[in-house]
Amino acid sequence: MASFAAPxxxxxxxxxxGSALATQMAQDGVSVTLYDSGEPFASRWTRGMKTSPKNHKVAEPEIFYDPEDLVRHFFSQWPEIPRKxxxxxxxxxxLKHPGRSPAIIDLDHGIAAALIARRPTIFAxxxxxxxxxxxxxxxxxxxVSQRMRVAADLGEDMETPTATYHQGALATLAEVLFSMPAHNCSAALLGRVLMPTLREIRRHNASHAFAAIDPIILNDIALPTMRDHFIAAGGDxxxxxxxxxxxxxxxxxTDLFFGDxxxxxxxxxxxxxxxxxxxxxxxxxxxxxxxxxAHRxxxxxxxxxxxxxPCCVLADDDLVRAIYCNRRHIQVSMNSSLILPSDGTAVQLAATIWQRVTELCDQHLNLDLSERTKIETGDEHPAFSYVDCEAPFPELSPGVAALRxxxxxxxxxxxxxxxxFPxxxxxxxxAVIASVMKVRAQLHEYLKLRDL
Incomplete structure (x- = not known):
């Protein structure tokens, strides 16, 4: 038991x-108190992308980029949590390019490795x-890319610069990974993610660089398991x-104020x-x-x-930016430049979006969605929900993002x-698990110095 004067x-x-960090620190023998405005040990990854946490709606893709396999290794320390x-x-x-056939790049072994490997010569x-x-x-x-001026707004004719496949890939990745348009995304912000170390240049992942998380197992089994371990370790x-x-x-x-x-x-x-x-x-x-x-x-x-x-398509498309197929959901992230109604009439675009999704999945994944979906008589698309919300990540200006x-x-x-923060x-x-690992090390260093 920690003494009264212990940190x-x-x-x-x-x-x-917060739950992951608190659980690990409590198991390390630190006296921990966990505060939350709602119910503790609840994630923002929810069934069917429902709104969570309260007052801060989010739309979290169930498929994410994790080339180092951090998340799987983190949860594997508790054998009660299913491996699936x-x-x-x-x-x-x-990727699309005027006058050329579409390019399909496999990202299973890492984004940087894929972008480099597709170049034709060693010098390239x-x-x-x-x-x-x-x-x-x-x-x-x-x-990452420059904003294109709109000729109609300026009343003059302009030639749109032709982007390369590589530039199109970077613009798509910026919008998918950071939920912001490429002309707002800092090149340094994206660069640190794509090339975190020199070893990444020669890295070949044995496992997939992308992973899928099951929100039902996360919220019904994994987080309650962590809660039990936290309480058993003496956490409040x-x-x-x-x-x-x-x-x-x-x-x-010196003081934390929670209302009164x-x-x-x-x-x-x-x-x-x-x-x-x-x-x-x-x-x-x-x-x-x-x-x-940022907005999603x-x-x-x-x-x-x-x-x-689980599979996903990141698309250089005027309507769709990413399609995530996992469990019984097809999550479709829209292009940020597409103007969608905010008054609940998004249903008018659902048929157009669904047609584009089926085309992209068939072209890029060889996946026939008609075999996995049910469309009611008179409808042109399966049942769906539309989520217009804030992302749990700030849309950092380039000046701030470069110094993150x-x-x-x-x-x-x-x-x-x-x-x-990572x-x-x-x-x-x-990123959550990477932050937990880093802050855990910082806390041990701080508390050790204060406990001398």
């Missing part, structure tokens, strides 16, 4: 990041690898606590914020990132038969955990 850890936010929580997923990117591959690596250190104002859970403000001195956070409740934080204690960008920036305005999250618009079509293998790896909390005993990972489960 204590306060973790605010009990989604996947995380399954390998097949992924391709489909070296040049592509160098450009990908150099983009990690691009200037703060450099975008306080629900219904919404963080309002943090009082501080110059160097340390005030929690004292001693200098030897540590505080971790694992929150959505908006409440995070409300509590700590000096954090250095904008509170406005998604159609979710229902399938009548489960997919044998340098963002530091304003106080020594405050730590930030979530998929907005600079070498796109938002998603892999």
């Amino acid at each position: 204590r850890l306060h973790v605010i936010g009990a989604g996947l990041a 929580l995380i399954r390998p997923a097949h992924a391709v990117i489909g 591959r070296l040049f592509t690898a160098w450009n990908l690596w150099f983009s990690r250190y691009a200037s703060e104002d450099r975008r 859970i306080i629900s219904g606590m919404e963080l309002g403000d943090i009082d501080s001195t110059t160097d340390f956070a 409740d005030q929690i004292e934080v001693r200098p030897q204690d540590a505080v971790v914020l694992a929150l959505h960008p908006r409440p995070l920036c409300d509590a700590v305005p000096d954090i250095g990132i904008p509170p406005a999250p 618009r998604t159609f979710v079509f229902q399938a009548s038969k489960s997919f044998a293998e 790896h340098r963002i530091t909390p304003p106080w020594r005993n405050l730590f930030l955990c979530g998929d907005a 600079p070498d990972y796109p938002p998603g489960p892999a």
Whole structure:
């Protein structure tokens, strides 16, 4: 048992990041209190992309990029959690070019490796690898692609620059991985994700670089298992606590305010914020990132038969940017430049979207969706839901995004955990686990020094 004077850890936010970190720290012997405004140990990956957590709607793809297999290894430490929580997923990117046939690039062994390997000569591959690596250190104002001026708005004729397959791939990846248009996405932000280390150039993944998570197993088995381990290790859970403000001195956070409740934080204690960008920036305005999250618009079509293998298509398309086929859902992320109605009349576009989805899946995955879906008489598409929501990741301006790896909390005993912070990972489960691992090491170093 920890003594009264022993350092204590306060973790605010009990989604996947906060719950995972709190559980591991409690098992490490640290006194941990976990706070959440809703029900702790509940993730934002939910059945059919329902709204979660409360007050912050999200649309989380069930297929994500995880070339290092972090998520599967993390959950494997608890044998009670079924291995089928995380399954390998097949992924391709489909590219179009005027006057040429569509290009299909297999991404199963890593994005950077695929982009480099498709170059025809050794010199072209070296040049592509160098450009990908150099983009990690691009200037703060450099975008993945330039915004195209609209001739109709200017009243003049313009020639649209012709993009290459490689440029189209980077623009598609920026929008899919970071939920923002390529002309808003920092080249350094994308570059650090595509080429995290020099070894990535020669890396060949034995397993798939993309993986699929099962939200039902995650919320019904995995997170309750973690909760049991957290409580067994002596952790405390306080629900219904919404963080309002943090009082501080110059160097340390001293008090946490939850409505009328005030929690004292001693200098030897540590505080971790694992929150959505908006409440995070409300509590700590000096954090250095904008509170406005990126935006996601998604159609979710229902399938009548489960997919044998999770698969996804990243598409250089004017309507659809990504199609995720997993379990009995077909999740379709829309192109950010497409104007969709916000008044609930998206059903008018459902037939057009569904036709494009069936074409892309047939062309890029050789997948016939008509065999796995049921369309009622008189309808032109399967049953679906439309999700127009905020993503749990801030749409960082290029100047901020290029310095994401340098963002530091304003106080020594405050730590930030979530998929907005690991600079070498796109938002998603892999970034969450990477952040948990990093913050766990930082906390042990801090608490060890304070306990001397």
